[in-house]
Amino acid sequence: MQTLIEQFAAQTVLMRGLADRLGYPNFAHMMTNTLSSLHDTHLSERERLQRAYDASRIFGGMGSWNDSVPVTAFEMGISDEFDQTTERFWAVRTAVRVALERRI
DSSP: OHHHHHHHHHHHHHHHHHHHHHTOHHHHHHHHHHHHHHTOTTSOHHHHHHHHHHHTOOSSSTTOTTSSHHHHHHHHTOHHHHHHHHHHHHHHHHHHHHHHHTTO
């Protein structure tokens, strides 16, 4: 489970950096909250993952990461970076969801 926490943290750092570069401080703040949960050693590993998963809900709904952010990335000429970073974050976040559903 520690490896999953480390992977989630690494991808979250990349997402936070991308959100900052693209000028979306609200998403960067969400990633900071996600990291805070992942690094809170007073919690069990499972609770850290659960809180981080909940804090990182950026997909779906109005105003989500997939709304105007890709347009900004395109306008800045970094669509490939946006796509790769988003896909990796989605993949690790999905792995966290699966692990939580299995009640690790």
